[in-house]
Amino acid sequence: xxxxxxxxxxxxxxxxxxxxxxxxxxxxxxxxxxxxxxxxxxxxxxxxxxxxxxxxxxxxxxxxxxxxxxxxxxxxxxxxxxxxxxxxxxxxxxxxxxxxxxxxxxxxxxxxxxxxxxxxxxxxxxxxxxxxxxxxxxxxxxxxxxxxxxxxxxxxxxxxxxxxxxxxxxxxxxxxxxxxxxxxxxxxxxxxxxxxxxxxxxxxxxxxxxxxxxxxxxxxxxxxxxxxxxxxxxxxxxxxxxxxxxxxxxxxxxxxxxxxxxxxxxxxxxxxxxxxxxxxxxxxxxxxxxxx
Amino acid sequence: xxxxxxxxxxxxxxxxxxxxxxxxxxxxxxxxxxxxxxxxxxxxxxxxxxxxxxxxxxxxxxxxxxxxxxxxxxxxxxxxxxxxxxxxxxxxxxxxxxxxxxxxxxxxxxxxxxxxxxxxxxxxxxxxxxxxxxxxxxxxxxxxxxxxxxxxxxxxxxxxxxxxxxxxxxxxxxxxxxxxxxxxxxxxxxxxxxxxxxxxxxxxxxxxxxxxxxxxxxxxxxxxxxxxxxxxxxxxxxxxxxxxxxxxxxxxxxxxxxxxxxxxxxxxxxxxxxxxxxxxxxxxxxxxxxxxxxxxxxxxxxxxxxxxxxxxxxxxxxxxxxxxxxxxxxxxxxxxxxxxxxxxxx
Numbered sequence: 001x002x003x004x005x006x007x008x009x010x011x012x013x014x015x016x017x018x019x020x021x022x023x024x025x026x027x028x029x030x031x032x033x034x035x036x037x038x039x040x041x042x043x044x045x046x047x048x049x050x051x052x053x054x055x056x057x058x059x060x061x062x063x064x065x066x067x068x069x070x071x072x073x074x075x076x077x078x079x080x081x082x083x084x085x086x087x088x089x090x091x092x093x094x095x096x097x098x099x100x101x102x103x104x105x106x107x108x109x110x111x112x113x114x115x116x117x118x119x120x121x122x123x124x125x126x127x128x129x130x131x132x133x134x135x136x137x138x139x140x141x142x143x144x145x146x147x148x149x150x151x152x153x154x155x156x157x158x159x160x161x162x163x164x165x166x167x168x169x170x171x172x173x174x175x176x177x178x179x180x181x182x183x184x185x186x187x188x189x190x191x192x193x194x195x196x197x198x199x200x201x202x203x204x205x206x207x208x209x210x211x212x213x214x215x216x217x218x219x220x221x222x223x224x225x226x227x228x229x230x231x232x233x234x235x236x237x238x239x240x241x242x243x244x245x246x247x248x249x250x251x252x253x254x255x256x257x258x259x260x261x262x263x264x265x266x267x268x269x270x271x272x273x274x275x276x277x278x279x280x281x282x283x284x285x286x287x288x289x290x291x292x
Numbered sequence: 293x294x295x296x297x298x299x300x301x302x303x304x305x306x307x308x309x310x311x312x313x314x315x316x317x318x319x320x321x322x323x324x325x326x327x328x329x330x331x332x333x334x335x336x337x338x339x340x341x342x343x344x345x346x347x348x349x350x351x352x353x354x355x356x357x358x359x360x361x362x363x364x365x366x367x368x369x370x371x372x373x374x375x376x377x378x379x380x381x382x383x384x385x386x387x388x389x390x391x392x393x394x395x396x397x398x399x400x401x402x403x404x405x406x407x408x409x410x411x412x413x414x415x416x417x418x419x420x421x422x423x424x425x426x427x428x429x430x431x432x433x434x435x436x437x438x439x440x441x442x443x444x445x446x447x448x449x450x451x452x453x454x455x456x457x458x459x460x461x462x463x464x465x466x467x468x469x470x471x472x473x474x475x476x477x478x479x480x481x482x483x484x485x486x487x488x489x490x491x492x493x494x495x496x497x498x499x500x501x502x503x504x505x506x507x508x509x510x511x512x513x514x515x516x517x518x519x520x521x522x523x524x525x526x527x528x529x530x531x532x533x534x535x536x537x538x539x540x541x542x543x544x545x546x547x548x549x550x551x552x553x554x555x556x557x558x559x560x561x562x563x564x565x566x567x568x569x570x571x572x573x574x575x576x577x578x579x580x581x582x583x584x585x586x587x588x589x590x591x592x593x594x595x596x597x598x599x600x601x602x603x604x605x606x607x608x609x610x611x612x613x614x615x616x617x618x619x620x621x622x623x624x625x626x627x628x629x630x631x632x633x634x635x636x637x638x
Contacts, residue, residue, distance in 0.1 A: 031457055035513075075460070076474060078521075079514050113524070122495070122630070134516030138524055141516065143428070181388075182426050182517050188495055188629055190558040193391060197429050231431035265440065266431055270455065 001253040001281035006260060010278045011047050014040050017271045022056025023063070026270040034064045034071050036271040038085035043275035045092075046282050046290055058093050061086045065099055069106030078136035081144050083107060087151035088291045104155045107132065107148050108162050112140030124186035130162065131169035141183035142173050142198050146205035154291050158209065167209050170202055178217030196225050196234040200241030204287045207244045219245050227251070230259045232269055236276035243285015256281055343603045344368055345570035345579040347614040350548045353394070357405035357567065361544065364569040365409060367612045370542070376414030378483040381421050382406055384546075385489045385505050387556060388426040389436040395551040395561035397437050398490050402546040402567065404442045406488060411447055421478055423453030423508050425518050426557075430454065451478045454512035465536030467529035467596065470521075473537055474514040485509075485540040487573060491550030491564055491580055495629045496527055498591045499584065500556050501577040502543035503601075506534045528592040535573060535601055543576040544569050547583070552623035559624075566619050574602035575609045582606065585622030587637045 017025045017040065023032040024040040041057040064082070065071045071086040073079035087103050090096040112133035117126070131140030132148040149166045157163055173183050179194020180202045186192070199222050206215060219242065226238040226249055239252050249255070256277055263269055269277075283289040346367045348360040365371070384398035407418040420442065424433050430452045434440055442448055456476035463470045479485065489505035497504060507519055507530070515521045522530040545568040553559035566583065570576035574597040578588035588594045588604045598604045606616075625632035 026455060073513055076514055081516075133520070134512070135514070135521050138516055138520035141518075141520070143517070184518075187558070188554055188626070190554055192557060193388065195388075195427055195429070196432075197427075229432060231429050231435060233429040234432050262431075 001284055002256050002260070002277075006257060007047065007278060007281060010260070010274045011044065011049065013268065014043055014271055014274050014278070015049075015053065018053065018057065019060075021060055021063070022053075022058075023060035024057060024271050026272060027268065032060070032064075032074060033271075034061055034073065034082035035085050037061055038082060038089035039272040039275035041089040042290060043278045046279060055093075055095070058090055058096050061089060062096070062099050065103065069099075069102030069104070070110075071103060079134075080106075080110075080136060081134045081147075084132075084144070084147035084151040087155060091154050091291055100155065104152065104157065107151060108157065108160060111162070113137055114140065122188045123184060125184065126169075126172045129165060129169040129172055131166050139183070140169060142170060142180050143182065143201055145169055146198075146201045149205040150287075150291065153205075153208075167206065170206060171210065171214065174202075174215075174218065178215070178219070178221040180218075194221065196222065196229055197237040199225075200234075200237030200239070203241035204237075204244045207288070212245070215245070219247055223247060223249070227255070230255060230262055232259050232273040232277050235259050236273070236280050239280045239285045240276075240287045243280070243283075244287050248285040252285065253281070343570070343572045343575035343608060344610040344612055345568060345572075345576050346612045347579070347583070347616065347619055348567045348569075349565055349614050349619060350567050351565055353399050353401045353548055357402055357548075358408055360567050361405050361409040361569070362412070364544075364567070364613065365413070368569060368571060370413070370571075372413045374413075375410060375484075377416045379417045379419065379481065380407075380410045380415045380484045380486060381419045381478065381482040382410075382486050382488050383505060383509060383540075384420065384422055385492075385500070385508065385556075386422045386424050386430075386433050386437060386439075387508070388424060389433050391436075393561070395492075395549050395559070396490070396557060397433075398488050398546045399548065400438045400442055402544065402548070403439070403488060404448075406486065406544050407442065407445070407448045410486075418448045419451055419478060419482060420448060421451040421453050421456075421476070421509075423456075423476070423511055425508055425512075428454070428512065428517055451476070453478065453509055454517075456511060458511060458514070461537060463533050463537055465529075465533030467532040467536075468525040470525050470530070470533060473534070474511060475538075476509065476511055479509060479538065484542060485538060486542045486544060487540050488544050488546065491545055491547030491562075491566070491568070491584065493552055493555035493559055493584070493623055493625065493632070495554055495556070496523075496631055497531070497593060498631050498635050499577070499581055499586060501580050502540070502545060502573045503531050503535050503577050503593060503597065506538060506540060507531070509538065510534070528596065531593040532596050532601070535597065540573055542569070542571055543573050545576060545580055547580065550584075550623070552584075553626055554629065562621070562623055564619070564621055564623075566614070572602040574598065574604050578604035578606075579609060579611065579616065582616055582637060583620050585620060585637050586625070586635045590635045 070080040111130040131145030487502035494500035551559040552562040
């Protein structure tokens with residue numbers, strides 16, 4: 001999608017963030033982060049970088065995997081949201097089949113905190129439907145649930161009740177105009193605003209499992225918004241969301257180039273953001289092809 | 293517009309009963325003593341100036357906000373001797389993109405004016421730092437909110453606290469059961485933390501001001517989007533814990549256009565026309581709530597902070613700048629929102 005030279009610049013920038021133990025930092029001179037490492041492993045492997053660099057990245061993810069399968073932020077077992085990303089990074093690696101399996105089991109056995117809503121509850125969403133949280137012992141939110149569903153799908157668990165419940169949870173959090181935000185829909189009778197990045201990610205997770213008629217307005221919302229965004233997270237997920245549903249904007253390549261140029265203004269993008277833009281570019285917005 | 297701003301005697305203070313010397317003698321030093329000892333980022337919180345707050349009228353964002361802030365500094369005795377060489381962190385409220393609305397986030401003009409005022413006093417560095425509470429795309433929030441112009445001045449930089457390097461400190465407050473906080477490393481590297489909230493109502497806590505604004509210092513990587521760990525632990529208690537642990541040094545509240553009704557996102561603009569400043573955050577927040585027509589004693593976290601983190605009683609706060617009764621304007625409190633019931637100042 002973007003020129004080979006631009007893609008190479010992205011890939012080289014990502015490679016610079018690799019530490020001696022194989023893990024990646026988000027920025028140069030930063031600390032190891034499992035989410036950065038998972039994104040880097042995905043992007044580098046899909047960009048044709050094979051061998052030791054990617055193997056070492058995948059291996060380093062095992063360092064922050066606990067016995068129960070979760071992959072957590074260093075020193076913080078409750079911050080287990082990188083688990084789903086690690087499943088994506090380990091996909092296809094025979095050497096890490098056991099770790100991937102443990103991570104998937106953890107996801108299947110874990111959910112956010114849920115409760116049956118009282119009649120006087122100020123929130124409108126169904127608080128009883130289980131999804132996945134960012135952090136242990138908190139409510140389920142849209143993005144970690146979308147990522148968990150993608151991880152379960154590529155691991156062959158689409159028939160599992162938790163997968164189906166997760167789909168229901170995401171549809172329950174859909175806003176009237178089709179978009180999604182972090183996970184609150186209506187509070188005290190007022191509908192909250194949708195976010196572009198979250199909508200794109202959710203559309204990726206739902207593709208192939210929800211009929212198009214149920215997300216048509218979501219796609220239309222994203223199509224109406226994508227052109228206005230050049231920040232890498234929103235643009236990357238907008239293009240993935242649209243591309244996954246066969247609606248990749250023709251000017252997507254131009255927008256990615258523009259986004260990358262904005263590093264002059266914003267400063268260097270983090271590893272996960274560069275990886276996102278590289279992947280959306282390599283796979284023309286079709287996220288499934290990145291992770292299968 | 294800036295009546296009373298040049299007054300440094302304290303005789304035109306809001307309640308008008310004490311001058312500065314009398315006031316500090318009787319109250320300020322006494323309660324400040326209670327705040328010292330457990331701070332982790334500084335040996336002791338604010339310097340012994342007592343609980344003074346400063347209110348400036350500001351009709352809109354086109355006026356010279358820097359003049360107001362500098363006047364507030366003079367009134368509150370923030371001077372070159374104190375600021376020179378210090379690294380200042382300004383923490384605005386950038387919870388989520390404003391969709392063209394000026395009542396959701398701290399206006400960039402106020403942040404820029406504050407940054408320049410600190411730099412003019414010789415600050416070595418000014419960092420604008422925020423970990424947006426709802427939205428992960430911080431670049432987009434900065435773009436949509438008009439913040440990027442601030443950083444054309446290379447002495448002013450931005451740190452995304454959601455993804456900063458981190459360190460762990462014990463929870464100094466222990467109002468919640470949380471034993472520790474994971475904090476962005478930038479908070480450890482600065483000398484002053486300045487909370488710069490928007491003047492808003494909040495449907496869970498009644499109001500969101502300088503103390504609640506510090507939720508945004510906790511990294512999303514460890515607290516989620518929204519920072520649901522803090523909600524589950526108890527929002528009001530978490531506000532106390534964070535303020536105990538961080539010991540912020542100053543507050544500058546953007547009340548030029550605030551939010552009333554269903555805050556912090558879905559409320560309506562409220563033109564309050566003020567900037568409120570002070571060294572003591574509970575005192576600043578208590579002043580702001582009175583200005584909004586809300587009783588600070590009914591705000592749970594303020595009531596809990598009273599006499600521990602600072603005073604909230606009107607008679608314990610030396611009011612400088614504009615008189616409270618002149619700028620007071622009732623913010624709409626919706627009857628169907630539980631947290632607003634019984635808050636109105638009588």
